Amino acid sequence: MSTFTIGDADFLLDGTPHRIISGALHYFRIHPDQWADRIRKARLMGLNTVETYVAWNAHEPVRGQWDATGWNDLGRFLDLVAAEGMHAIVRPGPYICAEWHNGGLPVWLTSTPGIGLRRSEPQYLDAVTSYLRHVYEIVAPRQIDRGGNVVLVQIENEYGAYGSDATYLRELVRVTRDAGITVPLTTVDQPEPAMLAGGSLPELHRTGSFGSRAAERLRTLREHQPTGPLMCSEFWDGWFDWWGGIHHTTDAAASATELDALLAAGASVNIYMLHGGTNFGATNGANDKGRFAPIVTSYDYDAPLDEAGFATEKFEAFRAVIAKYADVPEETVPAGPAAPRIDVPLTATGDWATGGAAPGHSDVAEPPTFEDLGHLGPLVRYDIALPEVAFCDADAAVLRVAEARDLVWVAVDGRPVGRLSRALHERALALPRGRHLTLLVEDQGRVNYDHRLGEPKGVIAPVTLGGRALRGWRAAAIDLPSAAARAVSAAPGSSAGRTALRGEVTLDEASDLFLDTSGWAKGYAFVNGFFLGRYWSSGPQRTLYVPAPVTRAGVNEIVVLELEQAVDLTARFVAAPELGPREE
Template sequence: MAEFIIGEHDFLLDGRPHRVLAGALHYFRVHPDLWADRIEKARLMGLNTIETYTPWNLHEPVEGAYDFTGMLDLERFLRLVADAGMHAIVRPGPYICAEWDNGGLPAWLYRDPEVGVRRSEPRYLGAVSAYLRRVYDVVTPLQIDRGGPVVLVQIENEYGAYGSDKFYLRHLVDLTRECGITVPLTTVDQPTDEMLSQGSLDCLHRTGSFGSRATERLATLRRHQPTGPLMCSEFWNGWFDHWGDRHHTTSAEDSAAELDALLAAGASVNIYMFHGGTNFGLTSGANDKGVYQPTITSYDYDAPLDEAGNPTAKYHAFREVIARYAPVPGEAPPPAKPAPEFSVELDAGAYALKAPESWGTWERHEALPELDELESMPRMALYRTTVDSDVPATLVLGEVRDRVSVFLDGQPVGTLLRQNHERALGLDKASGELVLLVEDMGRVNYGPRLGEAKGVIGGATLNGKPLTGWDVLPIELGTPPDAAPTPDGGAGPVLRRARFDLDGPADLFLDTLDWGKGIAWVNGFCLGRYWSLGPQRTLYVPAPVLRAGANELAVLETATAATTVAHFRSGPELGHTEA
């Protein structure tokens, strides 16, 4: 057992001053069989602590149904941290931002229009309390004073940028203590007077989030946190990417200099991110400050460990800086080896418009429903109705969230994109079966648009007349749709498969450069989205999802691919870095 407390000037570990040297590593963005490897590489860089968020929307995907297994096994993750001789910081939110779908808040929470998110509203407090109790069931026994690794727990997340409800923060503190959390509690906000004042309570230890100008920002933090250790609990050493934008990188030399300045000032630090990992599945979020910008699948973040867990120039630069202030192990991780390169032909495919019944079950709706109004709240669905106009017509959708492809009698008419503020199409022919493929590209994770509904919002009209009588087919995407082949081909979304053999498991990089837009799986594991908009050009395939012998690739193409050949490359390609 050990004691970890906040002293007059420092964190105190068993009564001795202790500097927290932490790195962010999100267990839910890394295959669990790779957790120990990533944790060990953090130790070898000189870190003594691993920090992680917990994603409410994954741990409670359906209200009252919890999941702490597989990639969500928080207990296993924290025990691996302890096995490495390291400490842990847990940030359970309930809001985490993290460029994560809906900032980690579950979509079902918003089905009640009266719910008051991130404030002291009874329905929300009831839901968040139930969730946090389950998280603390895991965390409480693993605190440092009970022989575990957890030394700090965060309350909310950058709350000063969102609200100022002190009763809400007090509720979270009281619940956390009631659940047996005895380690120090922290908050984090950007170092502005307003945010630091609004986002915390005096009973909590304030920390800052920034990536530069350490002296200035620590001074601001000190005004609001007059005693105890200074800590940058999100030292931004890289950045994330949006579809259609460039790949963001930061100079290893410049980032190391900023880290040096922070440590020279005596502060503790959490490097965000030490290892970003991947937004596997359909978990990436989005930003919307007037223009909707969905986040890419890779969360490489230009971090010290790249997306595949290999050390970068930034890793070695940070290691050298840390060695000036703390002991660093003598050994370092080896450099990356090239991944296997090969190509495989995809099959003729299963076309959704040819045999939709093999993709799911139709539901009847009189009015065009939003995706969130469907029972399963799917990320993708087909909508069909019949139109009958003897003159050319204009199809108008209320609002597109986030992508709608339009087909008439099985032929593509056009695609409407939210980021282009598109919602209307002209139809030369306006008679026949009208089909919409509606896609959710990721929920906004920051700002006032948290929790917004997905799909077509506000219905559809043809030449000003409402379209009614819709059949809706939700498409489940956790695993590849079990769709029957349609060798005669056609238009619309198509699922293609290929088999390939390996001598044994190895990291792979699937090249998507010549494909349009879609989702890929390997052996049923969802790698995430790809899109020709870039910048990302490869999808990371972690070795543990592969096996010696036969493996299966499945690709759901929702636009148009230039080739039906799948290429695997020797390394990642995350796109151009110039604006």
Template sequence: MSESTPAAGPEAASVTATPASRFAIGAEQFELDGEPVRILSGALHYFRVHPDLWRDRIRKAREMGLNTIETYVAWNAHAPHEDEFDLSGGLDLGRFLDDVAAEGMHAIVRPGPYICAEWDNGGLPSWLFTSGTVGVRRDEPQYLAAVQRYLEQLAPVLVPRQIDNGGPIILVQIENEYGAYGSDPVYLEKLVAMNRGIGLTVPFTTVDQPTDEMLANGSLPSLHKTGSFGSRSAERLATLREHQPTGPLMCSEFWDGWFDFWGAHHHTTSTAQSAADLDELLALGASVNIYMFHGGTNFGFTNGANDKGVYQPIVTSYDYDAPLDEAGFPTSKYWAFREVLAKYNPSIPDARPSAAPSAPAFRVPLTASLPLDAATNLLGEWVTSDELPTMDALGLFRGFALYRTEIDTTVSSASASALPPVLELGEVRDRAIVRLNGVTLGVLARDHHDRRIALPAGARGTLDILVEDQGRVDYGPRIGEPKGLIGPACLNGEPLHRWTVLPLALDDLSAVTDALAATTASVAASVAGALAGPLAGPAFGYASFDVDPGADLYLDTRDWGKGAVWVNGFNLGRYWSRGPQHTLIVPAPVLRPTGNTLVVLELHAAAPTASFVASPDLGHTDF
């Protein structure tokens, strides 16, 4: 039998970790305490799921027939600034891995440092790039020094949770699809040494798309190669076998769906075809990691973006058309995959997760508004600069910044002042609302390659430019680029100086929420306390509501323009009328029975009502 067509492998063994267990890469199969074992894994990113829901999602993976959970580690989530490293709340990786172990599952950890994952900046911290001289994903001293610190900060979480120490971790991945980016074996060797140096003893792997070039450039002879693909399993395993002549074959990213961009359609894949491709893969004896088993949500401002000539920011939902939907309920793909996995896992549980119920549907009025201009004193400190600073230069790595300067075009010559003046910027990253004396003049959008806008003839007064970072590029050479306005800024060809900039502090909206709640209380005697008309942005809107505990909600954003929403201070993420996504999920653990607060930052205009609907609307598809 040829190496490119391996025989069906062993059945899935029990994977409950025990003290002093040993996981190894054998000559033909993965081995657990010397016995052959097949990895049946599913991807579940702890940072995309509310921590109180981790255990539920992991259990449902086991009930589908999986025996392992895989997760990336998002470096920039844990280290939003150079002097921080957060392992609390939704970033408590140790708790997540303990939940994996408690459900009798193994874990594969992919700490990067680069992860892609359609995540902001591919997981690399933006502060890493502020020196302007760092060289990422290669053998460069500044970068490797930062990676060393990162791995040392992860060590207390990962090392004691390896299977050698009675924990769930059986494999750790080095880098991520590196063959699609570069070819620097010295860099990979140093990453291996760093990971071993912090105390990781489990086997190391790499992953690349199964092409000769990527497999050759993305790994080392000492590392076990795996593939990433979602179809044509036999062909792709054969290519992988040419580059990995011994040991188990594994597709460590079996793509069962895809992600969405704003302004495009909602991606889905055929359930029947995906199940058939999975069956073909497993029948050939390979191990698998299903990407994604459960996608979750890009809460807050964490979504990534692509830019291959046109900038395409990724939507808030990371549903991915996965077997478990964004709210954690089984889809048709779940049941089809479960049927396939039952052929290769004789110990699949009898327990089955319940179908998705209808969510509570109701409407509540927005009862207060606060123009952004009136809230600036609640959102941080202004910074002055003679030149146009980027958001990164101001230490703001996600969200919004308000740029302000004074202009007067009436001092030009008579002939020039009769013509509409033109504002020109070097580049906009990524979307800018231009206003003069509080009146919106237009939008400059990166995806349209906008850089210029005409102002009214004789324009004078306060020029405001509200800039949104719509998500950092997560793949390719534009990783790490600064956000905000890129200079120079010119008015009729003359440079504009003397800027004041407000990096909007949106991580804690308590001051804004309190101000809105106070406004609501002061007008409670009015008709239902509701706004008299639509919310005119840029402005914050406010609502409060009660709800029975225990159920997720779906906030319908179809009648709103563009912005972000917070419920009880938790940032649900971005919405945009251009779609495809028209609902935002509100996880049940975020809610309380009474006195829930909703704050919306609307950039344009919104209906004065918050509507919750019975089911999600992620947009139109190709079908």
């Protein structure tokens, strides 16, 4: 048994001053068979601690159906950290941001009528209490004072940027302590006075989140945390990307200099990220600060370990800095080898997004939201008959929606006529005269930051044509894994427009792969039934990472669900990732 406490100036491990040198790994963004590899490399960079968020919506996507197995086995992840002789920091939120969909909050929670998010509102607190108790059943027995390795637990996450409800924070502390958490409790906020003041409590230890101007920001933190160790709980060593943007990187030497300044000041640190991983499936978040910006599939983050878990220039630069302040293992981590280069011909099987109405949602007055349908996937199809009177003897009429969330493909009598894009603030489109309207709507990622958490997805009513309300909708939720499975055995079909593509790639052994998506427009990719994520020609990302554990020696199936038009009926696996142009 050991003790871990907060002293007047330092963290104290068994009563002795101790500096935390930590790195962030999100177990839910890494294939479970690769957890041990990433953790081991964290130790080899010189870290003594691994930090992780807990994503509530990964563990409980459906209310009451808690899952802590497989990808969600937080206990196994913490045990692997312990097996490397490292401590762990757990940040369960309940809100985590993390560029993760809905900031980690389940859709069933945020769509509850009348709920008050991230404050002392009864419905919200009842659900949060249940969630935290589940998490702490895993964490409590793994605390350092019980023979485990967990040394810190965080309350909420950057709360000062959202609210200042002290009653809410006190309730989270009460639930945490009642669940048997005895290690020190922390909060984190950007080093802005209002955020540091509103985002914590006197009994909680304040830490900061920043990636530059370390000395200045530590001074600000010290003004609000007069005693105890200084800590940057999120040392931003890179940044995330969004569709239509660039690939963000930071200079390795400049980042290392800032890390050096932190450590020279005696501060503890958690590097965000050590290894970012991937927003597999449709788990990416989004931001909306006047313009909607969905996050890309890769969460490489320009971290010291790249998306495939190999050392970068930044890894070596950080390792050299850490060696000035702590013992660093002699063993090093190699850069990534070239992945197999393979071209695979694909067979088109035609439109994969057709289907009937979802049960209970035929002939409804207004288009139901994704939440009304109970649908957690990214696609819903809406159909309605067009009233002839709406055209008023004209050849066209204007379709208007209150809001498109987030991208809508519009077809009349089966013929594409245009798109409505939330990012471009498009809400109206001229429709040619016809008899039937189809809207295919994509949720491109749920906002993970600020006050747009939990907003409904779909075609937001009212919907009008020629000024007349359109009523009598049918809605069908589209299950992407099922569509991919059907494509494996489907007969060949049209390659024009929206189509599924399938092929087979033969490997000598299971291997990390990089799938080049530059020959396709927009859609989703699967390997052996595993949902790799989204691709989009708007970039910056041009490859999808295929983790070795989802491949096998012999024949591997690839399925692409193209939404617009595949120019190249070939799956090209390339030697290295291509995450897009960088800002010079």
